[in-house]
Amino acid sequence: MPVEISHDEKSALMAEARTLLALPESAKLELALLAGGATGQTFKLEATIVDAEEGEATTVAISSNRFAKMLSTTTVTHGDFHPNNILMKIPNEDAESSYSCVIVDHEMTKGRPAVFDIAYHFMVLGDMRYSIGWTPSPGEPGPYAPLASRQAFARHYLSQRLLATAMPRINNLILQQTASGAETTIDAGAEEAMADGVSVADITEFLFEVEKFVYAERVRLFLIWLLLAGGDPKHMLFGGAQLYLPRMTIARDLLLEAAAGNEELKQEIVRRGIIQTANVDAEAKH
Numbered sequence: 001m002p003v004e005i006s007h008d009e010k011s012a013l014m015a016e017a018r019t020l021l022a023l024p025e026s027a028k029l030e031l032a033l034l035a036g037g038a039t040g041q042t043f044k045l046e047a048t049i050v051d052a053e054e055g056e057a058t059t060v061a062i063s064s065n066r067f068a069k070m071l072s073t074t075t076v077t078h079g080d081f082h083p084n085n086i087l088m089k090i091p092n093e094d095a096e097s098s099y100s101c102v103i104v105d106h107e108m109t110k111g112r113p114a115v116f117d118i119a120y121h122f123m124v125l126g127d128m129r130y131s132i133g134w135t136p137s138p139g140e141p142g143p144y145a146p147l148a149s150r151q152a153f154a155r156h157y158l159s160q161r162l163l164a165t166a167m168p169r170i171n172n173l174i175l176q177q178t179a180s181g182a183e184t185t186i187d188a189g190a191e192e193a194m195a196d197g198v199s200v201a202d203i204t205e206f207l208f209e210v211e212k213f214v215y216a217e218r219v220r221l222f223l224i225w226l227l228l229a230g231g232d233p234k235h236m237l238f239g240g241a242q243l244y245l246p247r248m249t250i251a252r253d254l255l256l257e258a259a260a261g262n263e264e265l266k267q268e269i270v271r272r273g274i275i276q277t278a279n280v281d282a283e284a285k286h
Contacts, residue, residue: 071113074111077116080105080107115210118210118213142272144275158203214275
């Protein structure tokens, strides 16, 4: 499905592509839009590079994922966002109030990439499932945040981001209607409409980008485990890090292969999570 991009956006993409491809100033770069996601969140570009001196033309494919930019944006993050820091208020059966929650323990709050809390929550939720008696199965060989829960979160998160993007235009329309004396109403179904605009492909791309950060965050936690173990090889955390840290190389290679175009592998990483996919791959090789 075609995706409309502005002149400024195309110029920015061309500059980014020139940097990524390490093109000399003499190379002419032309971008042609090939395809995109339903919400315009993902698209592919084809770059034709003509060397001014040699006169030879080379065509390469460039994938641009706006989710990566969305998730890397610096924002206020909690820093320890896991289920034990979320207090739920459950209403009585006869009460008119709905479910609500309060997030506590803000001592690690600071500016980080937006993806930090998302990846950390998915990962630690899996660890907690293991600690309360999770058992392996053919469909879930390792503990992780359930796919259905992650998909539901992604749909709501993306719909809210789309709604936030549209709000300036909505507010401007409201101001115009108010100034003209017209009755102003806000469509109660706006959020639902935004959610309907988030495709399955969008959700998959979003969750795949999250898994890239899950990989980096898991490496960080393994290193923390080693520090907490104090170098004691008999310590439980030392043993866990010693077993799984080498598998991070496998996880990195799987992410690179999926990002290079292996759609089947990408689907598998999204379904199981990158760490569990790497574990399954490691076990299969032994």
